[in-house]
Amino acid sequence: MGEASEGSKAGMDFWIIGMALFVVSSLLGGLNYITTILNMRTKGMSMTRLPLTIWAILFTAILGVLSFPVLLSGLILLMFDRHAGTSFYLSDIFIGQKALPNEGGSPILFQHLFWFLGHPEVYIIILPAMGLVSEVMSVNSRKPIFGYMAMVGSLFAIAILSFLVWAHHMFVTGLNPFLGSVFVLLTLLIAVPSAIKVFNWLTTLWRGNIRFTPAMLFAIGFVSMFISGGLTGVFLGNSTLDIHLHDTMFIVAHFHIVMAVSAFLGMFCGVYHWFPKMFGRYLNNTMAYIHFWVTFAGAYLIFWPMHYEGLAGMPRRYMDYSGWVSFNQFGDLNRFISTVSMVVFAAQLMFVFNFFYSIFKGRKVVTQNPWGSNTLEWSTPIRPGHGNWPGEIPEVHRWAYDYGREGREFIPQTEPIGMAEGKH
Ligand SMILES: [Cu+2]
Incomplete structure (x- = not known):
C-alpha cells in the first residue's frame, strides 16, 4: 500500500x-x-x-x-x-510495514x-x-x-x-472481560424498559376498535420490527456470544432491523398520519398499502436470512465472497437478498411519487380533524396558517388520550373536564 x-x-x-x-x-x-x-x-x-x-x-x-x-x-x-x-x-502501531514509535x-x-x-x-x-x-x-x-x-x-x-x-x-x-461483564449486565437491563413499551403498545391494541389506516399498519409494523431487532440485541449484548458474532452478517441484520427498518417504519407512520394536516390532502391509500406490505415483508425477507449467514460465520464488509470456498453456499441466498432489496427500493420510489403526487392531486381533506384525534394540532384549521391558530392559542384541560371515555369516541385536550357529563 x-x-x-x-x-x-x-x-x-x-x-x-x-x-x-x-x-x-x-x-x-x-x-x-x-x-x-x-x-x-x-x-x-x-x-x-x-x-x-x-x-x-x-x-x-x-x-x-x-x-x-x-x-x-x-x-x-x-x-x-x-x-x-x-x-x-x-x-x-504498525501502518503497513512501518512501525510508529x-x-x-x-x-x-x-x-x-x-x-x-x-x-x-x-x-x-x-x-x-x-x-x-x-x-x-x-x-x-x-x-x-x-x-x-x-x-x-x-x-x-x-x-x-x-x-x-x-x-x-x-x-x-481487548477490553478486560470483567469490565465487559458489567457492560453486559447494563446492556441487558435495557430489555426491561423496552419490554415495558412493547407490552404497553400491545395492551393499547387489546380489544380496541382498531382502524387499519396506513399509519396504523406502519405503527404495528414498527412494534414487530422492534421486537425482532430487540431480541437479537439480547444475543449481541452478551459478550460471550458477541465475540463469535462480531463483524458477521448477524450484526448487519440486527442493527438494520433496529436502526434502519424500525426507524423508517416509525417515520412512515408519522408521515401517513400527519400528511393531511401538513398539506390538506390525503396520500393515495392503494399506494400506501402496497408500500407498507412490500416494505414490511421485504424487510424480513432481506434481514432474516442474514442472521443465519452470520451464525454460520459469514463476515461483513466484503464486496465479493466468491473466492471464499466456505461461503460459496450463500451465493443464491445473497442473490435473493439483493433481489428483494431492489423490490423494496422500488416501493420506496413509489412512496416518494405518492408523496409529491398527493401534495398536488390527493383527495382533499374536508374536516380539520379527520382521524378524530385529541391532540392540539388537529384543532387548527384544515390548512393552518402562520401561528397555527387564527385566534387565541387554545387552553388545555386534559391529557391527550381520552378515547372511548365518558360515552364519547374522543374528547379533545381543549375540552374542560366535566363538560361531557353536563356537570358544569
Ligand atoms: Cu450499542
Whole structure:
C-alpha cells in the first residue's frame, strides 16, 4: 500500500469539519426543542398532559445534547493528532510495514469517544419513532394509551441506560472481560424498559376498535420490527456470544432491523398520519398499502436470512465472497437478498411519487380533524396558517388520550373536564 495522497488527507480533514458542523447544528436544534418544551407550553399543558410524541422528542434532544459534544471533543483531538503533533490516538502501531514509535496514546480511545455518542445515537434515532407510534396506536385503537407514566418512565430509563452501555460495541478490542461483564449486565437491563413499551403498545391494541389506516399498519409494523431487532440485541449484548458474532452478517441484520427498518417504519407512520394536516390532502391509500406490505415483508425477507449467514460465520464488509470456498453456499441466498432489496427500493420510489403526487392531486381533506384525534394540532384549521391558530392559542384541560371515555369516541385536550357529563 502506498502513502495516502494529499487529496485523501484533505478529504479526512473536511470530513472532521463537516461532522463538527453537524454536531453544532444538532446541539442548537436539541436546545431549541428542550427550551420550547419546558418553557413554551400553552396554558394547562402540564408535563403529565404532554402527548408521548413530545416526551420522546424531549428525551431525544437531551440525549443529543449530552452525547454529541463527546464526539466533537474526540474529533478535535483527532484534528490535533493530524496537524498539531499531538498523540492522543497514536501508540506503537504498525501502518503497513512501518512501525510508529510508542507515543503513549491509544487508538482505542477514539472508539470509546465514538461509541459514547454511538450508542445513545441509536436511541436518538428510535425514540422519536416510539413517540409517533404511541400516538398513532392510541388514536387508531380508539383507546387511551396503556400505561402513560410507564411509557414516559421507560423512555427515561432507556435514556439513562443508553449512556452506560457503549463498550458493548468493543468486546473484541481487548477490553478486560470483567469490565465487559458489567457492560453486559447494563446492556441487558435495557430489555426491561423496552419490554415495558412493547407490552404497553400491545395492551393499547387489546380489544380496541382498531382502524387499519396506513399509519396504523406502519405503527404495528414498527412494534414487530422492534421486537425482532430487540431480541437479537439480547444475543449481541452478551459478550460471550458477541465475540463469535462480531463483524458477521448477524450484526448487519440486527442493527438494520433496529436502526434502519424500525426507524423508517416509525417515520412512515408519522408521515401517513400527519400528511393531511401538513398539506390538506390525503396520500393515495392503494399506494400506501402496497408500500407498507412490500416494505414490511421485504424487510424480513432481506434481514432474516442474514442472521443465519452470520451464525454460520459469514463476515461483513466484503464486496465479493466468491473466492471464499466456505461461503460459496450463500451465493443464491445473497442473490435473493439483493433481489428483494431492489423490490423494496422500488416501493420506496413509489412512496416518494405518492408523496409529491398527493401534495398536488390527493383527495382533499374536508374536516380539520379527520382521524378524530385529541391532540392540539388537529384543532387548527384544515390548512393552518402562520401561528397555527387564527385566534387565541387554545387552553388545555386534559391529557391527550381520552378515547372511548365518558360515552364519547374522543374528547379533545381543549375540552374542560366535566363538560361531557353536563356537570358544569
Ligand atoms: Cu450499542
